[in-house]
Each structure stands twice: as C-alpha cells, then as structure tokens.
Amino acid sequence: xxxxxxxxxxxxxxxxxxxxxxxxxxxxxxxxxxxxxxxxxxxxxxxxxxxxxxxxxxxxxxxxxxxxxxxxxxxxxxxxxxxxxxxxxxxxxxxxxxxxxxxxxxxxxxxxxxxxxxxxxxxxxxxxxxxxxxxxxxxxxxxxxxxxxxxxxxxxxxxxxxxxxxxxxxxxxxxxxxxxxxxxxxxxxxxxxxxxxxxxxxxxxxxxxxxxxxxxxxxxxxxxxxxxxxxxxxxxxxxxxxxxxxxxxxxxxxxxxxxxxxxxxxxxxxxxxxxxxxxxxxxxxxxxxxxxxxxxxxxxxxxxxxxxxxxxxxxxxxxxxxxxxxxxxxxxxxxxxxxxxxxxxxxxxxxxxxxxxxxxxxxxxxxxxxxxxxxxxxxxxxxxxxxxxxxxxxxxxxxxxxxxxxxxxxxxxxxxxxxxxxxxxxxxxxxxxxxxxxxxxxxxxxxxxxxxxxxxxxxxxxxxxxxxxxxx
Numbered sequence: 351x352x353x354x355x356x357x358x359x360x361x362x363x364x365x366x367x368x369x370x371x372x373x374x375x376x377x378x379x380x381x382x383x384x385x386x387x388x389x390x391x392x393x394x395x396x397x398x399x400x401x402x403x404x405x406x407x408x409x410x411x412x413x414x415x416x417x418x419x420x421x422x423x424x425x426x427x428x429x430x431x432x433x434x435x436x437x438x439x440x441x442x443x444x445x446x447x448x449x450x451x452x453x454x455x456x457x458x459x460x461x462x463x464x465x466x467x468x469x470x471x472x473x474x475x476x477x478x479x480x481x482x483x484x485x486x487x488x489x490x491x492x493x494x495x496x497x498x499x500x501x502x503x504x505x506x507x508x509x510x511x512x513x514x515x516x517x518x519x520x521x522x523x524x525x526x527x528x529x530x531x532x533x534x535x536x537x538x539x540x541x542x543x544x545x546x547x548x549x550x551x552x553x554x555x556x557x558x559x560x561x562x563x564x565x566x567x568x569x570x571x572x573x574x575x576x577x578x579x580x581x582x583x584x585x586x587x588x589x590x591x592x593x594x595x596x597x598x599x600x601x602x603x604x605x606x607x608x609x610x611x612x613x614x615x616x617x618x619x620x621x622x623x624x625x626x627x628x629x630x631x632x633x634x635x636x637x638x639x640x641x642x643x644x645x646x647x648x649x650x651x652x653x654x655x656x657x658x659x660x661x662x663x664x665x666x667x668x669x670x671x672x673x674x675x676x677x678x679x680x681x682x683x684x685x686x687x688x689x690x691x692x693x694x695x696x697x698x699x700x701x702x703x704x705x706x707x708x709x710x711x712x713x714x715x716x717x718x719x720x721x722x723x724x725x726x727x728x729x730x731x732x733x734x735x736x737x738x739x740x741x742x743x744x745x746x747x748x749x750x751x752x753x754x755x756x757x758x759x760x761x762x763x764x765x766x767x768x769x770x771x772x773x774x775x776x777x778x779x780x781x782x783x784x785x786x787x788x789x790x791x792x793x794x795x796x797x798x799x800x801x802x803x804x805x806x807x808x809x810x811x812x813x814x815x816x817x818x819x820x821x822x
Contacts, residue, residue, distance in 0.1 A: 358519070358520075358765055361519075361763075361765035361766050361769065362519070362765050362766070362768065362769035363769060364766050364769060365435075365437075365765065365766040365767060365768060365769020365770035365771075366769045366770065366772070368435045368436060368437070368766075368769075368770050369770060369772075371436075372433045372434065372435050372436070374770070374771070374772070374776040374777040374780055375776060375779075375780050376433040376780070377432070377433060377476060377480075377777065377780040377781055377784055378780040378781075378783035378784045378787070379432050379433060379784070380428060380432070380784060380787045380788045380791060381427075381428035381429055381430065381431040381432040382427075382428060382430075382431035383428050383791050385424075385427055385428075387421070387424055387795045387798055387799060388798065388799065388802050388807065388808060390421075390423050390424055390427060391407075391421060391423070391424070391799070391808075392808075393423070394423045394676065395649060397673070398648075398649030398650055399594060399595060399599070399649050399650075399651065400596055400649075401594040401595070401596065402583065402594055402642060402648055402649040403648075403649050403809075404809040404810055404811040405583055405642065405648050405649070405811055405812075405813065405816060406420060406645070406646075406648035406649050407799075407803065407808055407809065407810035407811075408810040408811045408812045408813070408815070409645045409648060409812075409813075410645060410799070410810075411799070411800060411803055411810045413492050413796075414488055414491070414492060414789075414792055414793050414796040415485075415488050415489050415492040416645055417792065417795070417796045417799060418446065418484075418485060418488045418792050418796075419446055419448060419485075419644075419645045419646060420645040420646040420648075421646070421792075421795065422443070422444045422446075422469055422481070422646055422676050423676040424795060425480075425481055425484070425788070426443075426469075426477075426676045426677050426679075426680045427680060428788075428791070429474075429477045429480065429680065430680035430681070432476075432480075434474035434476050434477075435474070435475075435476065435767075435770050436474075437474070437475060437761070437763055437766055437767055437770070438472055438473060438474055438475075438681075438682075438683045439472065439473075439475060439757060439760050439761030439762075439763060440470060440471075440472055440697050440700050440701060440760040440761065441470065441471065441472070441473045441474070441475060441477060441478045441677075441701075441757070441760075442464055442466070442467060442469070442470055442478050442697075442701060442753075442756065443467075443468075443469030443470050443471050443473065443477075443478070443675055443676065443677045444466060444468065444469040444481065444646070444676075445464065445478040445479070445481050445482045445753060446481055446482060446484075446485035447482060447485045447486055447489060447732070447734065447745070447746075447749055448485075448731065448732070448734075449464060449465060449466035450462065450463070450464055450465065450732070450748075450749050450752060451463075451465045451729060451730050451731040451732065452533060452552060452556060452728070452729070452730035452731075453465060453706075453727060453728055453729045453730070454556065454727055454728035455530070455703075455704035456704065456706075456707045457704075458728075459530075459532055459534075460532065460533040460534075460552075460553055460556050460728060460730075461530050461531055461532050461533065461703055461704060462531045462532075462533065462536060462748065462752060463530075463531065463702050463703050463704075463752055463756070464701060464702060464752060464753070464756055465702075465729065466644075467694050467697050467698040467701070467702075468646075468647060468670075468672065468673075468675075468694060469675045469676050469677060470675065470693065470694060470697030470698065470701070471675040471677040471678060471681060471685055471693070471697070472681065472683040472684070472685060473677050473681040473683065474681070475757050475761065475767060477677075478753055478757070479507075479508065479511055479750075479753060479781065480781065480784055480785070480788070482507055482749055482750070482753060483504040483507045483508055483746075483781050483782070483784070483785040484504070484784070484785045484788045484789055484792070486500065486503040486504045486506075486507055486742065486746050486785070487500040487501065487503070487504050487785045487786055487788075487789040488789045488792050488793075489503075489734055489742070490503050490739070490742060491789060491793075493734070493735070493737070493742070495739045495742065496739070497786075499739035499742075499743070500786070500789070501782050501785070501786055502739070502743055503739070503742050503743050503746040504746070504781065504782050504785040504786070505778055505779075505781075505782045506743045506744075506746040506747045506750065507746040507747065507749055507750040507753075508750065508777065508778040508781040508782065509747075509750070509775075509778045510746070510747040510748075510749075510750030510751050510754070511750035511751070511753055511754045512754075512768075512771045512777065512778060514750065514751045514754040514755065515754040515757070515758060515764055515767050515768045515771060516768045516771075516773075518754060518755065518758035518764040518768075519758075519764040519765040519767075519768040519769075521758075521764075523762065526755070526758050526759050526764070527759055529703065529755055529759075530703040530704065531703070531748075531751065531752060531755070533549055533552065533553050533556075536549055536748070537549045537550065537553075540744075541744070542740060542741065542744060544738070544740075544741060545741060545744050548741070552730050555730060556728040556729075556730055557728065559726055559727075559728050559729060559730070560726075560727065560728060561663075561664045561665050561666045561724070561725070561726075561727070562663060562664055564664075564666060564725070564726060565656075565664045565666075568585070568654075568656075568666075569637075569656060569664070575636055575637075576636040576637060576656055576658060576664070577636070577637045577656075578637045578638070578639040578654065578656055580592040580639070582594065582816060582817065582819075582820050583642055583813060583816035583817065584641065584642050584813070585639050585640065585641050585642070585654075586639060586640055587607065587639050587640070588601055588602070588607045588610070588639075588640050589602070589604075589606055589607055592820055593640075594640075594816075595640075600715065600716045601651075601715065601716075604715065607638055609715060610638075610653070610714060610715055611635070611638045611653065611655060611669075613712075613713070613714055613715050614653070614669050614712050614713075614714050614720060614722070615635070615655070615712075617712040617713050618669070618710050618711070618712035618720075618722045619710075621692075621695070621710035621711050621712065622708065622710045626707055626708060629707075630657075630708070632659050632660065633657035633658060633659050633665050634657065634658055634659075635655055635656070635657050636656045636657065636658050637655070637656045638653055638654065638655045638656070639653070639654055640652065640653055641653065641654045641668070641725075643670065647670070650670070650671040650673060651670075651671040651714070651718065651720075652668065652669070652670045652671060653668070653669045654666055654667065654668050654669075654725055655667045655668075655669070665724070666724065666725035666726070667708060667722055667723070667724060667725065668722065668723055668724070668725040669712065669714075669720045669721070669722045670720060670721055670722075670723075671714075671718055671719070671720055672689075672690035672691040672693065672694050672711070672719040672720055672721050673690060673719075674690060675690075675693070689711060689713070689719055690719040691711030691712060691713070691719040691720050691721040692711045692721075694711070694721045695709055695710060695711045695721050700759070700760045701756040701757075701759060701760045702756070703755070703759075706723045706724050706727060707724075708722060708723055708724050709721070709722070709723045710722050710723075732745055
C-alpha cells in the first residue's frame with residue numbers, strides 16, 4: 351500500500367523547517383502601507399447602493415475601531431506584502447474581534463464561534479490572526495485601557511491560538527470537526543466572576559433573540575397579513591416611499607419587489623437539503639424589505655423576508671449580497687468558486703462548528719450573488735464597550751481559541767502550524783509588535799479618512815442624518 355500520510359512527528363518537522371525561510375520574528379512587519387486609503391475604500395464601495403455609501407462612511411467615522419471594522423481591504427492590501435509560512439487554507443478573511451459571537455446550533459445549543467464569512471477565501475492563516483490581534487489593540491486604545499493592556503490583549507489572543515493549535519495537532523480529524531465551544535463549557539472554565547456573570551446573562555438573552563420575539567419589533571399585522579415596518583435608513587421597502595434606491599437602479603426598474611424575491615427564493619431552495627426545503631414549505635411569505643447591516647457591508651444589497659407558518663409563527667430569512675472577497679486581489683491562491691454566495695456558504699460550513707440549517711446561496715436579478723440564512727437566530731455579540739482590561743483579555747483568549755479550531759478544522763494542518771509556532775514566545779511577541787505598529791497605521795489612516803470627510807472629498811452621514819430626512 352502506498353504511504354499517503356506523514357507521521358505526526360514528520361508533520362511537526364515540516365512546520366519547524368519553514369522557520370528557516372520565514373523566521374517567526376519576521377511577522378512583526380506590517381507590510382506595504384504606501385497606498386491611498388481613500389482610493390481603496392472608494393474602490394471597495396463601487397457597486398453598492400449609492401445613497402447608502404455615505405452611511406457606510408459615517409459609521410466608519412465614529413472611531414478608529416469602527417474604521418478598522420469597515421476597512422478590511424486596506425489590511426488585505428498591506429498583508430500581501432508581509433512574510434507568510436506558506437501554509438494556506440480556507441480563512442475567515444475578516445477575523446476582527448466583533449466577528450466572533452454566540453448563536454444557536456440546529457440542536458438549539460448556544461455556542462461561541464466565528465460568525466461572519468463575507469470575505470472568506472483561501473489564504474495564509476497568519477492573516478486571520480493578525481487581523482484579530484490588531485483589532486484588540488485598536489479596540490483597547492479606543493476604550494482607553496492603556497498601551498500595556500492593549501498589547502497584553504493582543505498577546506493573549508496569539509498565545510491562546512498557539513496553545514490550542516498544539517492541542518488540535520494531537521487530535522484526530524473527527525475530534526476537531528466535532529469540537530464546539532458551547533456556552534456551558536465556557537461558563538465552566540470562566541475564571542473571573544465577572545466573566546461568569548456575563549456568560550449567564552448572555553445565555554439568558556439568547557433565548558429572547560428569535561424570529562418570534564423579533565416579529566412585534568419589525569412587523570405590523572393587518573387582516574392576518576404581516577408587513578415589515580419601515581424604519582429608514584435601517585429598514586425600508588425598495589419600491590416604497592422610504593426607499594434609498596435611485597430611480598435608475600436596475601431593481602427600481604422592476605414593477606415591484608416580487609420579481610426580486612421570487613428569483614432569489616427559487617434558486618435558494620435548490621441549494622438546501624430536501625428536508626429543509628420541505629420545512630420551508632410550511633411557511634408562507636408575507637413581506638420582504640431591504641435591511642442595512644454591519645459597518646463594512648453597508649450599501650451592499652441585503653433583504654429580509656418575513657415568513658409565517660399555519661400557526662402564525664414567524665421565520666425571518668436574510669438574503670445578503672456576496673461580492674468578491676477583499677482578499678481575492680491579494681492572495682496567491684485562488685478560490686475554486688465562480689459563485690460568490692457559494693464561496694461564503696462553503697467557507698462558513700468548513701470553518702464554523704455548526705451552521706444555520708437554512709444556509710444556502712442564490713442569484714438575484716441582474717446576476718448578483720447572494721447567500722441566505724435565518725436572521726438573528728439567538729445571535730449574540732460581545733459588548734466590548736463595557737469590558738474592563740481583564741475581561742477584554744479573557745475575550746481575546748477565547749477568540750484565539752476559536753480561530754485555532756476554525757483553522758485546524760478547515761486546513762487539516764494543525765501539526766504543521768503548531769510545528770512552525772513552536773513552544774516559546776517568539777511568534778506571539780512578533781505578533782504583538784505587528785499589532786501595535788499596525789494599530790498606529792490604522793490611526794494614521796483614520797485621520798486621513800476623517801480629513802477627507804471634513805473637506806468634503808468623502809461624503810459621510812450618520813443614521814440620525816438619514817432618519818431626519820424622513821421625519822415630519
């Protein structure tokens with residue numbers, strides 16, 4: 351029989367040998383930052399709903415941290431000019447600290463995991479980790495925790511990633527695949543009383559974040575038919591009085607939104623399993639509206655569909671536009687997918703411990719790519735604005751753990767990565783230097799961006815500015 355696999359020791363050695371070409375200390379390099387951040391951001395905004403682009407910039411203008419969240423393209427550009435170990439795999443592509451959180455598995459257990467895969471793409475595992483650790487420095491500075499605390503949080507994330515990758519290197523493929531960070535498991539391991547308190551509060555809140563609880567907030571019933579309430583700029587009907595679409599938009603040229611959702615829904619059903627298609631068959635579609643989401647995604651097309659079953663129980667589905675990953679122009683390895691929605695869905699299923707039962711992809715009118723899923727199904731996000739330095743450091747350890755699990759699962763190369771990382775602090779210390787230096791660059795880019803907004807070169811408006819346009 352032909353030998354098809356190396357021993358564990360041989361795989362560790364492969365990783366160790368990679369240090370000769372790419373020393374771990376070299377990861378402190380922040381790359382080529384000689385670029386025009388405004389030009390890159392404007393390039394990334396092309397093709398979005400034009401009237402919503404100023405809202406995207408307005409949300410980014412709030413702080414260097416919100417700017418960092420919305421400017422993944424800048425870091426992708428810069429990372430392309432940094433050393434990498436050469437171990438490529440499916441990565442998240444936008445693994446900043448706010449893209450981790452809690453949500454329900456199909457079995458209704460609450461787990462903590464990565465929860466945003468819009469930019470997922472094959473690439474160097476280091477890129478995800480550097481985006482994560484730099485986000486902790488940027489956020490810590492924003493929270494005025496002090497530079498020492500900021501760098502401690504970055505170190506905590508990197509060291510946690512290293513420690514847990516070593517553990518995954520010893521595990522079999524199925525063990526890694528089945529591993530989940532449940533809230534019960536995290537609660538049992540929480541060391542700080544404040545951390546345990548927050549886990550318990552989060553578990554309590556999660557049960558209230560369902561379609562049934564969301565319905566009275568978003569919907570209005572009349573004669574047994576539910577309609578989604580317009581609350582611009584966040585939610586509005588495409589062909590309604592509150593629309594933010596220009597008359598010349600191709601979707602506005604359609605007589606109504608019905609052809610849009612009909613096309614989306616038909617193709618979407620074909621990507622689900624037969625059992626889940628049958629499950630959706632119990633629901634009748636009542637309404638559909640446009641929903642603005644996130645920071646970096648503002649202006650991309652996102653629709654929510656309100657479905658109701660024969661007992662009057664609701665289901666909100668979300669169809670989110672999938673554009674080309676910001677990594678695509680900067681990585682050496684290419685995606686195998688022609689459909690951007692499928693790229694997101696398959697990347698999510700590969701990296702996430704458990705994915706939504708209604709996760710699928712589709713193509714809308716004009717050929718735009720989308721993916722579909724439930725809206726806010728017991729989804730929770732960390733309220734980092736309330737975190738002390740110690741809580742943020744604990745959260746950093748948790749995110750580092752999750753990222754290691756996701757990479758070990760997606761790449762199957764935990765032993766090689768662990769061999770490269772080794773057991774000392776060389777890599778973690780280099781990552782801390784990178785994170786602090788890159789946070790400095792983020793602040794410079796933010797200042798450049800803020801000046802462009804002040805001068806009128808870039809139009810930025812707040813949610814309140816938009817809401818005032820529709821007030822009486």
